[in-house]
Structures are given as C-alpha cells and as structure tokens.
Amino acid sequence: MDIKGFQFSAVEAAIKKPGRKDLALIFSEVPAHACALFTTNAVKAAPVLLSMDRIKSGTAQVLVVNSGNANACTGEQGMVAARETSCLVAEGLGVSDDAVQISSTGVIGVQMPMDRIRAAIPAAINGLSSGTLDDIAQAIMTTDTFPKMETRCGQAEGVSYRVAGIAKGAGMIMPNMATMLSFIITDAAVEPDFLQQSFSRAVNRSFNAITVDGDTSTNDTCLIMANGMAGNPVINTESSEAVTVFEQLLSEVLLSLARQIVKDGEGATKFVEIRITGASSDADAKRAAMAVANSSLVKTAFFGQDANWGRIFAAVGYSGAEVDQSRLSLYFDTVCMAQNGIFAGNDAEARGTEVLKQKEFTVSVDLGIGNGTSTVYTSDLTHEYVSINADYRS
Amino acid sequence: MDIKGFQFSAVEAAIKKPGRKDLALIFSEVPAHACALFTTNAVKAAPVLLSMDRIKSGTAQVLVVNSGNANACTGEQGMVAARETSCLVAEGLGVSDDAVQISSTGVIGVQMPMDRIRAAIPAAINGLSSGTLDDIAQAIMTTDTFPKMETRCGQAEGVSYRVAGIAKGAGMIMPNMATMLSFIITDAAVEPDFLQQSFSRAVNRSFNAITVDGDTSTNDTCLIMANGMAGNPVINTESSEAVTVFEQLLSEVLLSLARQIVKDGEGATKFVEIRITGASSDADAKRAAMAVANSSLVKTAFFGQDANWGRIFAAVGYSGAEVDQSRLSLYFDTVCMAQNGIFAGNDAEARGTEVLKQKEFTVSVDLGIGNGTSTVYTSDLTHEYVSINADYRS
Numbered sequence: 001m002d003i004k005g006f007q008f009s010a011v012e013a014a015i016k017k018p019g020r021k022d023l024a025l026i027f028s029e030v031p032a033h034a035c036a037l038f039t040t041n042a043v044k045a046a047p048v049l050l051s052m053d054r055i056k057s058g059t060a061q062v063l064v065v066n067s068g069n070a071n072a073c074t075g076e077q078g079m080v081a082a083r084e085t086s087c088l089v090a091e092g093l094g095v096s097d098d099a100v101q102i103s104s105t106g107v108i109g110v111q112m113p114m115d116r117i118r119a120a121i122p123a124a125i126n127g128l129s130s131g132t133l134d135d136i137a138q139a140i141m142t143t144d145t146f147p148k149m150e151t152r153c154g155q156a157e158g159v160s161y162r163v164a165g166i167a168k169g170a171g172m173i174m175p176n177m178a179t180m181l182s183f184i185i186t187d188a189a190v191e192p193d194f195l196q197q198s199f200s201r202a203v204n205r206s207f208n209a210i211t212v213d214g215d216t217s218t219n220d221t222c223l224i225m226a227n228g229m230a231g232n233p234v235i236n237t238e239s240s241e242a243v244t245v246f247e248q249l250l251s252e253v254l255l256s257l258a259r260q261i262v263k264d265g266e267g268a269t270k271f272v273e274i275r276i277t278g279a280s281s282d283a284d285a286k287r288a289a290m291a292v293a294n295s296s297l298v299k300t301a302f303f304g305q306d307a308n309w310g311r312i313f314a315a316v317g318y319s320g321a322e323v324d325q326s327r328l329s330l331y332f333d334t335v336c337m338a339q340n341g342i343f344a345g346n347d348a349e350a351r352g353t354e355v356l357k358q359k360e361f362t363v364s365v366d367l368g369i370g371n372g373t374s375t376v377y378t379s380d381l382t383h384e385y386v387s388i389n390a391d392y393r394s
Numbered sequence: 395m396d397i398k399g400f401q402f403s404a405v406e407a408a409i410k411k412p413g414r415k416d417l418a419l420i421f422s423e424v425p426a427h428a429c430a431l432f433t434t435n436a437v438k439a440a441p442v443l444l445s446m447d448r449i450k451s452g453t454a455q456v457l458v459v460n461s462g463n464a465n466a467c468t469g470e471q472g473m474v475a476a477r478e479t480s481c482l483v484a485e486g487l488g489v490s491d492d493a494v495q496i497s498s499t500g501v502i503g504v505q506m507p508m509d510r511i512r513a514a515i516p517a518a519i520n521g522l523s524s525g526t527l528d529d530i531a532q533a534i535m536t537t538d539t540f541p542k543m544e545t546r547c548g549q550a551e552g553v554s555y556r557v558a559g560i561a562k563g564a565g566m567i568m569p570n571m572a573t574m575l576s577f578i579i580t581d582a583a584v585e586p587d588f589l590q591q592s593f594s595r596a597v598n599r600s601f602n603a604i605t606v607d608g609d610t611s612t613n614d615t616c617l618i619m620a621n622g623m624a625g626n627p628v629i630n631t632e633s634s635e636a637v638t639v640f641e642q643l644l645s646e647v648l649l650s651l652a653r654q655i656v657k658d659g660e661g662a663t664k665f666v667e668i669r670i671t672g673a674s675s676d677a678d679a680k681r682a683a684m685a686v687a688n689s690s691l692v693k694t695a696f697f698g699q700d701a702n703w704g705r706i707f708a709a710v711g712y713s714g715a716e717v718d719q720s721r722l723s724l725y726f727d728t729v730c731m732a733q734n735g736i737f738a739g740n741d742a743e744a745r746g747t748e749v750l751k752q753k754e755f756t757v758s759v760d761l762g763i764g765n766g767t768s769t770v771y772t773s774d775l776t777h778e779y780v781s782i783n784a785d786y787r788s
Binding site for chain 2: 040041042043044070072073074075077078107108109110111217218296300303308309310311313314316317318321322323325326328338340341342343381382383385386387390
C-alpha cells in the first residue's frame, strides 16, 4: 500500500551484531503535522529528551531510529550523539534540525558507536527511494520474533487516504504513555488539534492497555505524522463523518499493533484479554485489570494452563480497587469459574482448564459493585522469558 | 530453648498429600497479650477475618494453623469451617473461643476438608506435651524448602526471657502489613501498648521490606503472643533499658525470619539487599527500592549474573520517586557501576559481574537529592520460579 509522500530506508550500521539492519529513516516529502507520546519514566533516553522538545512545534518531516543501543543513561555524551545524528540526517535531506524526530531502542547505558552511525547515514539517505515500511518494521526489532505492522484505508469526502503503523515490543512493556516504539504515518490531511486528541484516545485504548512484564522503559515513544499528501479536505472536528472514520481507523491500527506486541511478548505462549466489569469506576477497573495482568503468579498459572482462579481474585484484592469479595465473579471465556466470591465447582474446573489450553482466551472479572469497565491485554510468564532476560546482553 | 509456658503440637490431618504434618497448635498455658498484623488484600481468607475480629481483645491463648488449604474465597462455608475448627480447639483445651487465633495457608478457593480436620484435632491436643516449635515451623511449610525459625534470649532487670519466631514464605510474598505467616512467642512480660508499638516497628523493618514476586496474599498474618511466664518486671515504655533490649531482640528475630523467607523465595538462587539513599524522603526511597526489588527485568538479570545496571536505573525512574537522572549513582557491593547517571566504564563492568556471581550481594542506589533511605530484600527470578508456579496445584 502506497502512503503518499513517505519514503523509507533501513541499513546495517553495525550497532547490533552484523547481518541485521539497525538504522532506519522515515521521510515525508513535505513537513507533516506530528504529535507523540513519550515514556513517563523519570529516567529518559537522550533521543526522548531531544524529540520531546522538538515535537512541541507540532510538525516533523523525518524520523531516524536505531535498534541495538537505547542511548539511555548516557549523560551529556548521549545528548551530543543524538543531536549529531539528527543533524547529519537533516543536512543530508535538506531539512531543518527541528524537523527530525529521533528514537533509539536496545541496551541501556552504553554510548552510541558514532563512527559507525556517521558512516551509515549517507547510505540510509540514498536508500530512501527504494525502501518500504516493512524494512523499518524489521530494523527496529530487538528481541521481537516478528515485525509488527498494520495498515488501513479510509475516505474523507470521497478522497482516499491511508493510515499505517509499525511497532516493536517484546520486553519492558507496560507503557504509561506509549509503548516501546511505535510509528504511525498517514497521508490524510488532518487538523492538528484533532490529530492530537484522536491519537491520545487511541493510544489509551491500545498501547496503554497492554503489559508484558510491568516494566516501563526509558525509551517508549509513539509518534504519528500526517502529511496531507492524499489531498483530502482537512479532517477536523467539524467534518463529523470523516472524523469518526479517521479515529476508528487509527484506533484499529494502534490496537492491532498493541495486540501484536503482546502476542510477541518475550517468551509468551498465551495471549490473554483481561476484562473487568462492575467496578466502582473505570479507573478502579483499570487498576484491577492491570494487577491481574501483571501478577507473576497469575501469569505463571496461565503458562501452566492451571485454572488457579484464586490467584486472580487475590490480584484483584490487592489492586487498590474497591472490592467486596462476596460479589466477585470470574469467567474463563464463557465458563463461570466462581460466583459471589466462591468456586463454581469441579465441572467448572475441568471446563476452565480446557479454555486455558487455547493460545488465546479471555478472563472476565465482574466486581459487582458499579459500572466501571476496563480491558487490558497480557501474556503468560514462561521459562523462555527468564532465559531471554537473563542473557539479554550476552 | 525453652520458652516458658508454651506448648506445641503438629499432626497429619491429610489436608496435604500424605506423610506431611499439616495441622499445628501453639498453646500458652496462660492467656497472653497478643497483637497481629494481617494482609491488606481486600480479598481476605476466612481465618484472617475471624482472627482480625478476635485480636481486638488484645489477648490470645492458642493458635491453630494449617497448611495445604488457604480457606480463602470460600464464602460463608469457609467462615463456618474456621469457626468450627477454632471451637473444637477451644473446647478441647478448655479456653474460650475468642482466645483462639486461626490461620491457614495453601491453595485458594477450595473448601476445607472438615471431616479430616475434626478427626485430627484430638490428636493435636494430645500431642501438646511432647511437641516443639520446630515441629510447627515444619508443619506450616508449603513450597518452602527449609523451616524458618529464630530465637533470642534477653534480660529485663536481671530476669531472663526468650523471644522465638517461625515463618513460612516462598511465594506470594510482598507483604504490605505482614508476611505470609509468621508467629512470634515470648515468655517476657510486656506491657500491651508497648508490645503493639514495638511489634509494628519491627514488622515494618523486616516483613514489610521484603519481596519475592510482588503478590500480596489473601492470608498474610504476623502474630505475637507474650505470656509473661518468664516472671520479669513488666517491660513498658518507662523501663528504658529493658525496652531497648526487647525491641532490639524482637527486631532481630523478625529480620532473620524475613531474610530466611527471601533466601527461600520460590526458585531463588540469589539474596539481594537493595539500599536506596539520597531520596527526597524515606517514603520515596522505599518506592524506589520496591520498584527495583520487584522488577522482572532486574530480577532475571540477577539470575543471569548480568551487570545490566541500566535496568536498575529504569526501575528507579518509573518507581514514582523523585529522580534527577544526572545525579544517580549505583554500586554493586563496593563496586561503583555508574555515577552522575552514566556508566563507570568497562573495568566496573568486569568487577560488577564478579559481585553478581556471589549468592548474596548489595545493590546501592544513591538518588543524590535528599536524605531519605530505605533497605529492602529480594531474590532473583528464575526458571524454577516459573516451574513451581506453573504447576503449583498439580
């Protein structure tokens, strides 16, 4: 699918082990409206600090992103490296420094190999005519086992436009503001304020509703660029149908990417949707859902295909949400495991165990005290997760 | 060591697999001053609800405790079971119902096998003349690999007394008020208000400063009984030296038990002390310490003996504590890994890796902005943890 006015390039800069592309560019032929959400971690990587400052302008034209090194906990030298990288890209493309967004992922605390990055940038710029978005999705992978991409087509007053996104995930996934890395591009013409609002809402329903291991990274970034090259009448809050369609498509792209991240969670063998209903508020529902989704005991039970529903009630109980234990009920898919706080019986146990043998299932908890709801997505906790993270740097 | 006026008994009630003692009594020949701290989980086991109500009197004479079944998420039937169990014990010992504290640990959501418990109580009562505290420490084990016990002797105005404690831990360990189960007995005569205060302080410095997996159980209980049979002048807030000594001994017993729980954390191969200094408050220091101690990424790196210090800064960064990343420093034992937020160099890497090869080490983070401090204890996250919890009920 051709997203008008965007060009892509990915090259080997030898930041990672040889044989893997690890430096990539997304270039819009014209300045794009842009907004981004960044990690809430107080320890922020150098490229995050630089990009946060630049995005205030509301526009961007280039993204330069590398994997293999997070450029986090690298102090002033890291900031110099991020500035120089973006400067070289800006010069090569004839755009202003401020139009360059920069993003990094990989190991923390190691200085960037600037000699190799300097050497690779010209090739990255030259490659823009021939690259694809899929190349970028590949280049930003770290422990991911598959590239994550999603696209949608829409129409605004008869003019077609496209929305496409890529993401990387795997570990250190429990975003508060954004996921590890996700970049969304669209050739739709979108009014900047509406772009910001619809993007924030879509992120909250997608990337902010997933967790793999409860760790929030130093580099989380979710960026959207809308360059308007589709030529549609500007989508804004007055053009109601086009607005609805655009936000719907954007949400679909983000939710698809978020689900792909969970499915590819480090070592994951299960994809689990956690639905909380009947909470005293949506915020309480989210607290309960995240406690279940992050519990090591719940996640190992999923891995073991063990219908140990008591651990789920225990997690709801310590979540901080308002809970009356005599009103709790729990379902694995459509199988009622417990009602009014107590076990539904041995028949439920057998049927619940069958549900947990699937690769994907839903865990629903009704708190039974209000109308608050929340849905989050999580994976299981496996031997493979331990292996990956015990040996990540070796 | 003989703790005057206390008797012990443990029997097989076949709540667990055959061949393991799983029902135990601690009996004080006279009513004891008692206080207890219970789980903050909103989902509380039946015995917790019963004991919380009874402890308000400030006295207790008997503890009945079982392993193999938590009697949690068991509704009204669970409450009936807890009441009947304590009633049978009270009758057999000729004490009032209210003098019986009751505690359970094991699987959640299964009704208690009351026929077997009824049948076992007479033998438990008969065994009181011949049992030891060590028998109880054995009987309360679930996935623990060794019994946890600690004792101290003290003197109050020339009269000797003893403080002894037992605990069980292993999984579902991140107490907010108490650990899974810990029972402390002393034959010292202690004024009740001072007992409560010194007990709370000691629990905060010990059981509330450990974490294995971040899960807070439905059954956490820490109980102390002081029966005064040592015959010492009552220790109260006016007798300053005796007060200091008693609180010191009590703290030592609790801290020893807490450390034993972490060392026996499910699958643990490392015992790690996390020390935070330079925080803007003690509360902030504890937030940072707990974030590091609970991070799956940090704990798997400990298991892998990987000096991946960036993950520790990342955890501090998302802890919610006030953090200035340019002021952070980090030590593994005495090896400086990072200063002013950046890496101390490859020599540090090699030496830090050597520290992580030890079975016990200290991770110190100086936030560099204030005088707040906190110390917590944690273990690593291993393949064995996943195995134990994937298969817990099978």
